[in-house]
Amino acid sequence: MRNALGSVDTVLLLGGRSEIGLAIVARLVRDGASRVMLAARGGTVPDEELERLRRLGAEVHVVDFDASRPETHQDVIDTAAAKLGDLDVVIPAFGVLGSQAAYDRDPEVAARDVAVNFGGHVSAGLAAARRLREQGHGTLVVLSSVAGVRVRRANFVYGSAKAGLDGFAQGLGDALHGSGARVLIVRPGFVIGRMTEGMTPAPMAVGVDEVADAVIEALRSRARVVWVPARLRPAFTVMRLLPQAIWRRMPR
Amino acid sequence: MTLLTGWGRTAPTPATLARPRSADEVAALVKENTAGRGLLARGLGRAYGDAAQNAGGTVLDCTALPPSWTLDPEAGEVTASAGTSLHDLMNALVPRGWFVPVTPGTRYVTVGGAIAADVHGKNHHVDSSFGAHVRSLTLVTADGSVRVLGPADDLFWATVGGMGLTGVIVEATFACVPIETSRMRVDVERTRDLDETLDVMTATDDRYRYTVAWIDLMARGGRTGRSVLTRGDHATREDVRGVVRGDPLAFAPRQRLAAPPWVPDGLLNRATVGAFNAVWYGKAPKARRGLIQGVTPFFHPLDAVAGWNRMYGSGGLVQYQFVVPFGAEDTLRRVVGTLSTRRVVSFLTVLKRFGVGTPGMLSFPMPGWTLALDIPAGVPGLAGLLRTFDDWVVEAGGRLYLAKDSRTSAASVATSYPRLEEWRAIRDAADPDGVFRSDLARRLRL
Numbered sequence: 001m002r003n004a005l006g007s008v009d010t011v012l013l014l015g016g017r018s019e020i021g022l023a024i025v026a027r028l029v030r031d032g033a034s035r036v037m038l039a040a041r042g043g044t045v046p047d048e049e050l051e052r053l054r055r056l057g058a059e060v061h062v063v064d065f066d067a068s069r070p071e072t073h074q075d076v077i078d079t080a081a082a083k084l085g086d087l088d089v090v091i092p093a094f095g096v097l098g099s100q101a102a103y104d105r106d107p108e109v110a111a112r113d114v115a116v117n118f119g120g121h122v123s124a125g126l127a128a129a130r131r132l133r134e135q136g137h138g139t140l141v142v143l144s145s146v147a148g149v150r151v152r153r154a155n156f157v158y159g160s161a162k163a164g165l166d167g168f169a170q171g172l173g174d175a176l177h178g179s180g181a182r183v184l185i186v187r188p189g190f191v192i193g194r195m196t197e198g199m200t201p202a203p204m205a206v207g208v209d210e211v212a213d214a215v216i217e218a219l220r221s222r223a224r225v226v227w228v229p230a231r232l233r234p235a236f237t238v239m240r241l242l243p244q245a246i247w248r249r250m251p252r
Numbered sequence: 253m254t255l256l257t258g259w260g261r262t263a264p265t266p267a268t269l270a271r272p273r274s275a276d277e278v279a280a281l282v283k284e285n286t287a288g289r290g291l292l293a294r295g296l297g298r299a300y301g302d303a304a305q306n307a308g309g310t311v312l313d314c315t316a317l318p319p320s321w322t323l324d325p326e327a328g329e330v331t332a333s334a335g336t337s338l339h340d341l342m343n344a345l346v347p348r349g350w351f352v353p354v355t356p357g358t359r360y361v362t363v364g365g366a367i368a369a370d371v372h373g374k375n376h377h378v379d380s381s382f383g384a385h386v387r388s389l390t391l392v393t394a395d396g397s398v399r400v401l402g403p404a405d406d407l408f409w410a411t412v413g414g415m416g417l418t419g420v421i422v423e424a425t426f427a428c429v430p431i432e433t434s435r436m437r438v439d440v441e442r443t444r445d446l447d448e449t450l451d452v453m454t455a456t457d458d459r460y461r462y463t464v465a466w467i468d469l470m471a472r473g474g475r476t477g478r479s480v481l482t483r484g485d486h487a488t489r490e491d492v493r494g495v496v497r498g499d500p501l502a503f504a505p506r507q508r509l510a511a512p513p514w515v516p517d518g519l520l521n522r523a524t525v526g527a528f529n530a531v532w533y534g535k536a537p538k539a540r541r542g543l544i545q546g547v548t549p550f551f552h553p554l555d556a557v558a559g560w561n562r563m564y565g566s567g568g569l570v571q572y573q574f575v576v577p578f579g580a581e582d583t584l585r586r587v588v589g590t591l592s593t594r595r596v597v598s599f600l601t602v603l604k605r606f607g608v609g610t611p612g613m614l615s616f617p618m619p620g621w622t623l624a625l626d627i628p629a630g631v632p633g634l635a636g637l638l639r640t641f642d643d644w645v646v647e648a649g650g651r652l653y654l655a656k657d658s659r660t661s662a663a664s665v666a667t668s669y670p671r672l673e674e675w676r677a678i679r680d681a682a683d684p685d686g687v688f689r690s691d692l693a694r695r696l697r698l
């Protein structure tokens with residue numbers, strides 16, 4: 001249960017090796033969360049990550065989870081609930097960022113990644129939401145991206161999946177309204193980290209820690225949407241208004 | 253679904269609210285709710301945290317049980333329905349020359365809530381807590397049966413202080429206190445600092461049935477812990493002769509003021525609370541003896557303003573109450589010292605000496621010092637500060653009051669309530685499928 005000061009007790013991370021996801025989990029544990037489940041492909045998470053969370057005081061479980069197999073998602077949620085009890089925070093943090101050029105060459109890979117970046121979030125998100133609704137409390141943290149706020153030609157496959165995800169998260173948040181369960185939509189810009197390794201940071205790039213800090217603050221204040229950094233929000237208010245002819249020429 | 257919170261107005265969760273009007277209706281609801289998110293009794297919602305909430309489940313509003321009471325003046329006992337408030341009881345009993353055995357700092361609590369939290373009052377050092385005065389109680393258990401329990405039953409002592417997790421109390425019989433008047437004879441005195449407060453209370457508390465110290469937490473340096481002690485007894489006819497005209501037992505609490513429905517956030521801040529505290533301390537006489545006071549100003553000063561918890565704004569408030577055994581005064585000094593150097597805003601900080609506790613397995617009071625603070629939930633750094641206090645308190649052999657808690661950890665409760673396992677065994681036997689559940693129980697893994 002979330003307590004009066006916003007600390008939670010249990011956390012489920014889907015995409016259990018995600019850099020951003022683990023940074024959020026570590027903060028939640030530092031603030032009092034005592035049981036964690038990391039759901040990762042192959043059911044393994046590097047020992048040093050497990051140790052880090054255990055040293056902070058959490059009991060940590062690991063379970064196999066593949067975002068591209070929607071038929072297994074309900075089971076993963078049930079397993080987590082059986083091990084952790086009520087799910088206070090669920091963070092689907094899985095995702096793949098392929099290059100647009102590669103997607104252009106191989107449409108099948110593009111469709112497969114979209115199935116993870118969008119489809120996987122739909123099945124895992126709906127399964128989690130059902131559980132949260134029954135509980136009458138809990139927050140689903142959806143890692144959207146500014147890439148989906150206005151899709152750019154430079155990465156429109158990834159961006160369109162994020163656009164779908166963002167719309168899904170908004171609708172789900174509305175559907176859960178009044179149930180006690182909530183959705184927090186996180187819209188980071190360019191995050192310097194493992195996923196973007198080797199890429200040149202875009203303007204207003206942030207680090208993984210900044211994203212995690214912002215998520216913690218948003219969970220505490222029960223915000224519905226958080227942009228990281230916050231000034232991306234006014235920036236995108238403007239960018240959404242740019243004529244398509246100009247937007248199309250944006251270099252990245 | 254109805255969104256429920258405790259008195260602190262933090263961490264709301266929705267539940268289906270049912271309003272049973274009889275023990276039979278309670279039993280029927282229990283039988284209906286054996287699967288899923290379970291159910292829980294709720295009284296007047298005066299517990300500060302999540303004790304009377306059950307997210308996604310069913311909550312029985314026990315104030316729907318028709319208020320009722322019968323007085324047996326021979327035995328000095330009252331039998332009341334669990335939904336009866338101590339306010340209603342006092343209105344009925346005081347003019348007849350009887351007083352409730354224990355009253356918390358508000359009389360807007362139900363008999364069920366008073367037993368479930370085993371509440372204490374200013375007379376704990378003399379009279380122990382509410383459960384010590386209960387002769388029998390009627391409990392609807394998880395199988396839907398209606399059981400009458402007495403102090404010889406284990407389940408009775410798992411229910412006293414059991415926070416609603418053993419079943420629904422529908423009625424109770426408890427001893428009352430004979431009184432000659434509806435007034436209190438009160439001595440007020442101020443102390444210079446915490447040490448003097450502790451010394452005076454230790455030396456002379458036993459001369460009074462009711463005692464409490466209000467600490468001015470805003471005072472710092474050499475004045476840290478300066479307090480106003482109010483201590484008294486039920487006034488006799490002799491005491492009020494010439495002071496009170498007419499029937500000495502007349503009892504008509506004044507109509508309450510209401511806090512405004514909307515209050516700007518941050519109204520209670522360091523400046524306003526500091527000013528309030530200074531005025532309260534300043535207006536208290538250095539020493540005044542034999543003051544004749546009514547029940548409300550002596551026992552329930554906050555009841556004069558209905559809904560005063562709204563003054564804390566949308567963020568709500570956290571009440572922090574712990575007890576440490578006698579001998580652990582250093583822990584108390586450390587907490588009070590830290591609060592006053594960190595300038596933590598606490599509107600009302602109350603210190604009290606506890607006497608012997610009851611056999612209630614999860615009952616809070618034990619011989620020692622208890623300190624209660626009211627802090628706006630939005631105070632920066634509060635979570636970490638209170639976690640540190642938890643550690644000090646538990647290390648000193650003390651514990652936190654579940655009826656006030658809204659933020660401690662399962663681990664601190666497990667180590668500080670040594671009879672938790674024993675309680676669990678009795679609860680599990682009475683409720684093997686976990687029908688009775690609360691947000692508090694989930695949060696603290698009770």
Ligand SMILES: Cc1cc2nc3c(=O)[nH]c(=O)nc-3n(C[C@H](O)[C@H](O)[C@H](O)COP(=O)(O)OP(=O)(O)OC[C@H]3O[C@@H](n4cnc5c(N)ncnc54)[C@H](O)[C@@H]3O)c2cc1C
Nearest residue numbers: 295296297298299356357362364365368371372415416421
């Ligand atoms: C201003 C103020 C001052 C206070 N001062 C004190 C004090 O001095 N001393 C003290 O001990 N406490 C004090 N309290 C706390 C209060 O006395 C307790 O929380 C009490 O339990 C509240 O009773 P309620 O009827 O409002 O119960 P609720 O708050 O509705 O419920 C409290 C608990 O009792 C259980 N419960 C309620 N009814 C039943 C029932 N019929 N059967 C089974 N379980 C039931 C609930 O499940 C829950 O766990 C104070 C509270 C306030 C707001």
Ligand SMILES: NC(=O)c1ccc[n+]([C@@H]2O[C@H](COP(=O)([O-])OP(=O)(O)OC[C@H]3O[C@@H](n4cnc5c(N)ncnc54)[C@H](OP(=O)(O)O)[C@@H]3O)[C@@H](O)[C@H]2O)c1
Nearest residue numbers: 015017018019020066067068093094095143145188191195
């Ligand atoms: N980094 C950014 O710039 C940025 C910006 C905005 C939004 N985001 C979003 O934030 C989320 C977290 O990203 P991150 O930065 O933490 O990247 P990350 O460290 O690469 O984490 C992504 C995780 O997803 C997992 N994953 C990929 N496919 C999966 C599948 N089929 N099944 C299960 N797990 C799968 C990966 O598992 P493996 O360990 O097996 O590879 C990886 O652990 C993603 O949704 C991402 O789109 C990132």
